[in-house]
Amino acid sequence: MAEDKYQVLAQQIYAHIGGPQNVSKIIHCMTRLRITLKDESQAETAGLKKVPGVLGVAEEDTYQVILGPGIVNKVAKEMVAQVGVELGQDFPDQLAKQSSNYAADKQAVTQKAAQVHAEHKAKLKQTWWRMALKHISSIFIPLIPAFVGAGLISGIAGILGNMQTAHLLGPEWSTIILTMKAIYGGLFIYLNIYVGINTATEFGATPGLGGIIGGLVYLPGVVAPSTLPNIFTGTALTAGSGGIIGILFSVWILAFVEKWFHKHIPDSVDIIFSPFLTLLVMGLFTIFLVMPAAGWISSSLVGSINWILNVGGAFSGFVLGLVFLPMVMLGLHQILTPIHLEMIKQLGNTPLLPILAMAGAGQVGAAIALWIKCRKNKQLINLIKGALPVGILGVGEPLIYGVSLPLGRPFVTACIGGGIGGAVISGIGHIGATSIGPSGVALIPLIANGKWFGYVLGLLAAYVGGFLITYFFGVPKSAMLAKNEAGELLETSDKTTTSTAAVKVKAATLTAPVSGKLEKLADVNDGVFSKKMVGDGFAVEPTEETIYSPITGTIVSVMDTKHAWTMKSENGLEILVHLGLDTVKLKGEPFSLDIQAGDQVIAGQQVGTMDLQKIAAANKAATVITVITNLDQVAALDLTQTKTIAGGAIAANIKLK
Missing domain, CATH: 2.70.70.10 (Glucose Permease (Domain IIA))
Incomplete structure (x- = not known):
């Protein structure tokens, strides 16, 4: 096995440099290990040069073992993994107490090194945007199976519920529909908590504290007539303000705050005061800064939506279809509920809901484009296979957080596809929903006045728009690389796709x-x-x-x-x-x-x-x-x-x- 080869090479290098107890630090460049030795006289250079796989040794400011590109990084990771640290981290002083016979005491060395807590993660230097997408992917991909399972239940329950609202199903279906809503609500109602836990894990904070911050946005325990004030406007805070993006931001800050307290609070009372102070500081920060900021955005957005609706025509449909998914991520879509209800009260239907439903349809079109162009990427294709049926039924979270958003550009092109569908709906005009319910195909039974065909045309336009724009402009080259189900690059990824x-x-x-x-x-x-x-x-x-x-x-x-x-x-x-x-x-x-x-x-x-x-x-x-x-x-x-x-x-x- 390839892993055995690198492990053996790592052990042989250690054996010729005095063992890990003689090492202060290991880093690597593209071709060579750079090892900081505590005592260079213990290094047996002549013997090391004869080790199979070692191309040479250079003794400069650091002890350099030349292994060549593609090998050096694997051996370096194996060497630091054997002593429980990360690349670039100082080796534990405790290793110096171990026997100089590395081969005999390898297990003891490993056990001792495992006591050293290494919270630093080696990260690739890259743009802030790529780093953010990488973190988003790590946070949401573990939730994909839950999204798919709960999403399918949500979609089916939505179709049944909409059919019942349209009097196509009788009251005997109520218990079944309610039960299914309870099942999928276990994820979607409390999604902020799961995101908080995963975000804390990703940034090295305590998962439970991240979950508390995620749940805090729901304002638990604040029951009418009691309220918490928005310190900027004096109005009452609205539960849910901040949404997913607010949670991501707050828990990211929490990771820094918690690590700071762990560093400065004495060990004897760290277990008591670090979580207490972290939660107190971040709770206040989230409630009185993050949530009001989202509230301010909400207020501004309401005025913008009213202006867009007044403008009318295909332009308003395009803008609304374009911006709806970012609104969902900010938790701002909830402000539209009273608008929907007021429209239904005055007009008998809400023309806004079918337009906004196009945002999810754009995601569907983008996913199909990715499926075709990235067919060698088995990990991505498997995600799409699970998320696509759910997206067609109107549950967009799996496609958003598992597919398009982590890749970056497909999220933008999918939003444009939603805008195209929104423009078609608004351009046709007089297409409304008689009630609030899931979007996508599931919304068809709720379309008022027999205008369902116009709604379907909008869906198709969003599908096609999202597909074409993503296919030609929205597929990152990295997504087209050949990968296995675990996301590991296959050897064929290094080959070009041209016939030459x-x-x-x-x-x-x-x-x-x-x-x-x-x-x-x-x-x-x-x-x-x-x-x-x-x-x-x-x-x-x-x-x-x-x-x-x-x-x-x-x-x-x-x-x-x-x-x-x-x-x-x-x-x-x-x-x-x-x-x-x-x-x-x-x-x-x-x-x-x-x-x-x-x-x-x-x-x-x-x-x-x-x-x-x-x-x-x-x-x-x-x-x-x-x-x-x-x-x-x-x-x-x-x-x-x-x-x-x-x-x-x-x-x-x-x-x-």
Whole structure:
């Protein structure tokens, strides 16, 4: 098994450096382990170089074991996992008390290290938006089975309830419908609590405290005529204000507050005062700041909705269909209930509900587009299979939180699809619902005055609109990668989907990733690269800051410090691009990359920039290294004779085997 190989290699490295008790910290860059040793004299370098899988050893400011891209990260994770810490964390001092015979005392070392609580999680450096989507995915995906099960029950109960309201079913169905509502209400009525628990877990807080904050938004114990005041307006707070987004924000802040109290409160009373003070502070924060803020948004939104309704026509339908899902996430959709009821009272039906129902239909269309374009992603397809029938029945949470929102762009394109459906409904006009009930197909029995066909046309328009816009503009490249049911990338993910990907090309070229002076790899002032421990290639001393892709192919991985990435060409070459020497210590500050794993790039395409002044100020060399790591595919590599080269120009000609 692959895992056994990395585990064995990790143990062999430990055996040659004095065991984990001789290690202060382990980090890694794209090709090498960087190990901070407590006593370098215990390291047996000559023996370590002979270990299968070790490409070389460099002794600089840290002890560096060269393993190559794709292997180093797996071995590093195995090494820190064996002692119960995370990458970059200090090894526990207790390990120093263990026997120097690592192999004999491995179990004792592991047990001792497990006592050290590591709350820090290694996170990829990325944009705040991508990080937020990653957290949202982690929070809501565990709820997908519950969404699907309760959602189907909700959809069926909605259809039966609407049919009963339309006098298509008799009163004998009431008990069945009520029972089904009680079952699905176990999730949807108390959804805030589940979200609070999962959010706390995701951000390293106590799950129970997150659940309390989630339940707090319901204002439990505040029974009329008693109220809690909105400190900004003096009016009474409304239960539910803030919604899902309010919970996410409050519990995220709670994680920081709780960790601060744990850090500053003495251990002897920590179990008492940390949860007490955290809950008190965050309870006040949520009730008197988060909920009033949502209330202010609600008030503003009511005026906006009234204005949109007064404008009328397809424009109003488009805007309402577009913004409804964000309103649901903010918990602001509840403010529409009295509007619906007032319309039903005055007009006999609410024309607003069919328009807003189009938002869920846009999600359905987007999901179908994702199903077609991302069919190699088995994890995503399985989520869609479970959530799509529920979405058709008018329960949109599984599609929103499990599929479109975590991916980012599909959520936006789905909202646009909802706007298109809303425009059709509003454009046809005089389509209303006689009562409030589930949307989607389930709403058809409640459409007033025989206008159900117009409503169905709106549904179809939202389906088609969400599908087309998502299909052409809303599918992230990362979602199209081949993954198994567990979300793990398959080997075929590194291959391009073009017909030329499978063709064995006999010749290839590498272009310069930056403009500057072209050098042989042997002339680089770094033993790992100059001795070609990880492969052969070339270097460029940059004179400009723009970075280009050296080949046409697929990005395989990008270091969180942005100083290096790997890629695979159309003809199977595996390429490492390394920005600067020893720049891993700069923690990404001089680098800005516009690529991520799974992106397709072409040779000469701009992929980022590097700040040469910052690199120079840190006393680091800005040399850019381009290396072919699978030299078994290469028969010959010849550099061009040009001394000065422009970024994107051919730097090396390659003859393939």
